[in-house]
Amino acid sequence: MKKVFERPKSLKDMPFHYCPGCTHGIAHRLVAEVIDELQVFEKAIAVAPVGCSVFCYEYFDCDAYQASHGRAPAVATGIKRVLPDRVVFTYQGDGDLAAIGTGEIVHSAARGENFTVIFINNAIYAMTGGQMAPTTLLGQKTTTTPFGRDHKLNGSPVRMSEMLSVLDGTAYAARVSLHNPANVTRAKKAIKKAFEVQIAGLGFSIVEVLSSCPTNWGLPPLKALKWLEDNMLPYYPLGEFKKPAEVI
Amino acid sequence: MAKILMKGNEAIGEGAVRAGCRYFFGYPITPQSELPHYLAKRMPEVGGLYLQAESEVASINMVFGAAGTGARVMTSSSGPGISLMQEGISYLAGAELPCVIVNMIRGGPGLGNIAPAQSDYFQATKGGGHGDYRLIVLAPASVQEIIDLMQDAFDLSDKYRNPVMLMGDGVLGQMMEPVEIGDQKPFELPEKPWAVTGRLRGKEKRLINSLYIVPENCEVHNFKLEKKYTGIKEAEQRWEEYRTEGAEMVMVAFGTSARICKSVVDRCREEGLPVGLLRPITLWPFPEKGIVRLVDSVKSFLTVEMNMGQMVEDVRLSVNGKRPVHFYGRVGGMIPVARDVYTEVKKIFNGGVA
Numbered sequence: 001m002k003k004v005f006e007r008p009k010s011l012k013d014m015p016f017h018y019c020p021g022c023t024h025g026i027a028h029r030l031v032a033e034v035i036d037e038l039q040v041f042e043k044a045i046a047v048a049p050v051g052c053s054v055f056c057y058e059y060f061d062c063d064a065y066q067a068s069h070g071r072a073p074a075v076a077t078g079i080k081r082v083l084p085d086r087v088v089f090t091y092q093g094d095g096d097l098a099a100i101g102t103g104e105i106v107h108s109a110a111r112g113e114n115f116t117v118i119f120i121n122n123a124i125y126a127m128t129g130g131q132m133a134p135t136t137l138l139g140q141k142t143t144t145t146p147f148g149r150d151h152k153l154n155g156s157p158v159r160m161s162e163m164l165s166v167l168d169g170t171a172y173a174a175r176v177s178l179h180n181p182a183n184v185t186r187a188k189k190a191i192k193k194a195f196e197v198q199i200a201g202l203g204f205s206i207v208e209v210l211s212s213c214p215t216n217w218g219l220p221p222l223k224a225l226k227w228l229e230d231n232m233l234p235y236y237p238l239g240e241f242k243k244p245a246e247v248i
Numbered sequence: 249m250a251k252i253l254m255k256g257n258e259a260i261g262e263g264a265v266r267a268g269c270r271y272f273f274g275y276p277i278t279p280q281s282e283l284p285h286y287l288a289k290r291m292p293e294v295g296g297l298y299l300q301a302e303s304e305v306a307s308i309n310m311v312f313g314a315a316g317t318g319a320r321v322m323t324s325s326s327g328p329g330i331s332l333m334q335e336g337i338s339y340l341a342g343a344e345l346p347c348v349i350v351n352m353i354r355g356g357p358g359l360g361n362i363a364p365a366q367s368d369y370f371q372a373t374k375g376g377g378h379g380d381y382r383l384i385v386l387a388p389a390s391v392q393e394i395i396d397l398m399q400d401a402f403d404l405s406d407k408y409r410n411p412v413m414l415m416g417d418g419v420l421g422q423m424m425e426p427v428e429i430g431d432q433k434p435f436e437l438p439e440k441p442w443a444v445t446g447r448l449r450g451k452e453k454r455l456i457n458s459l460y461i462v463p464e465n466c467e468v469h470n471f472k473l474e475k476k477y478t479g480i481k482e483a484e485q486r487w488e489e490y491r492t493e494g495a496e497m498v499m500v501a502f503g504t505s506a507r508i509c510k511s512v513v514d515r516c517r518e519e520g521l522p523v524g525l526l527r528p529i530t531l532w533p534f535p536e537k538g539i540v541r542l543v544d545s546v547k548s549f550l551t552v553e554m555n556m557g558q559m560v561e562d563v564r565l566s567v568n569g570k571r572p573v574h575f576y577g578r579v580g581g582m583i584p585v586a587r588d589v590y591t592e593v594k595k596i597f598n599g600g601v602a
Contacts, residue, residue: 064453077313082319
């Protein structure tokens with residue numbers, strides 16, 4: 001019988017540690033499918049963050065680094081500057097990228113570093129127990145905003161893709177979501193474009209992926225996806241904020 | 249071979265280039281500025297890269313990325329910037345990545361000042377960052393020695409897969425001395441079968457990592473590191489002895505303060521006072537063997553540092569209570585004056601009377 005669906009070769013055949021209903025698994029799969037389709041597995045180097053996806057260096061079967069919290073873009077800069085023909089990507093969460101690692105992501109984009117960033121935005125610090133992230137929505141309850149995020153106390157959530165898109169060094173910036181199959185398909189297209197931008201040597205590329213965190217949101221998986229759709233999409237509009245003419 | 253006149257900071261850069269270093273990541277700070285200035289020009293000449301980072305935190309992580317590919321790479325800074333790098337240095341040590349970090353120490357704590365100091369001895373030799381790890385720490389005392397030790401710094405870091413720190417200060421960085429650099433020798437970088445370069449031609453997966461989530465595994469990793477450090481302690485202690493034959497008192501000093509102590513030794517010897525100097529070249533591993541060799545034949549030690557007494561603790565550990573170990577220090581960017589050190593020596597010889 002003809003096989004019509006299988007595990008991407010760039011993804012290892014092993015159980016993931018992610019919670020039931022977490023969308024990290026989908027995001028991993030999309031990245032792996034893109035690496036397979038672009039036939040760059042042998043050239044790929046992944047840089048894992050600190051956070052829930054810290055072990056992604058185990059799941060992606062390519063060569064990999066584990067970076068310190070927030071510094072994956074600096075590590076990727078070091079790699080890519082020595083090995084410009086390799087395909088380098090970071091995989092970072094919102095605490096990693098949008099809080100502690102803000103300096104590194106902004107200046108990597110400003111320099112036009114030619115690597116790809118997969119940015120998982122689930123509006124919460126998950127691994128450490130559901131604390132407020134820079135991306136936590138106003139009114140959203142977390143373990144450190146037990147009465148809901150208060151604008152006066154905590155400011156407002158950060159829209160990283162829009163911010164980064166205004167920098168000249170950013171060649172591609174898009175926000176996608178994983179809350180339903182149609183959007184998963186769109187997400188893959190954006191991830192593929194981001195890698196194509198890198199392979200073409202056009203500069204910094206980032207795909208922000210809206211993801212669910214049933215465990216720390218306190219919702220069953222399906223309701224978590226609905227919560228994402230109802231609450232995150234209005235604040236975090238989907239779309240491409242910057243794209244080079246060459247890959248449109 | 250003709251000698252040329254060179255500044256210490258520039259010698260660090262030229263020494264690095266000659267040792268095969270082709271990648272420099274750094275952030276501006278005084279008093280090491282001539283080094284990035286030199287390498288910003290020099291690196292492109294040899295097909296290398298000088299990249300200015302947005303912070304010392306970013307610099308050290310760029311070093312982490314480049315070092316993991318097997319490239320010879322370095323960064324440099326001074327006290328406050330080195331403090332910012334400590335997390336990254338711990339990661340480099342944990343992941344066993346070779347690299348060279350230069351600290352041209354300035355007066356502290358806090359913003360302190362930009363004048364010469366040796367007050368980062370503890371930070372360099374006792375940890376600095378989190379976790380059980382060691383840096384190999386080299387302390388040159390002349391521009392020629394800077395050139396020579398840069399080669400050793402890269403060789404040692406590759407040999408042991410360990411970060412190496414070269415420590416100097418504004419005096420060594422700014423002063424000009426004649427040096428013999430000779431012709432560029434062809435260099436061969438050692439094989440690095442652990443380097444992450446992609447799985448080209450289907451080679452086995454490689455990983456640069458310092459995470460060992462299972463405590464049993466992390467303990468094994470720490471034991472492995474400790475074994476390496478024990479080997480370094482055994483094999484790599486380096487020091488210079490100056491007029492220690494027949495000495496009743498031996499001064500212990502490194503870098504800039506050792507230069508001052510040398511002139512004090514000469515004056516004492518001229519006056520018939522049997523004084524010598526032991527100058528540690530490796531601050532870690534501390535040259536315990538050098539102290540142990542002398543401890544039975546001398547009556548006392550005097551440690552001279554540009555801090556409030558840091559290396560003196562290692563001198564006392566090595567002397568192990570067998571002889572008195574005195575301390576004299578200037579601090580906050582002040583440099584010991586030879587006359588004052590001489591007075592201190594005389595005082596000790598006279599049983600505490602000036």
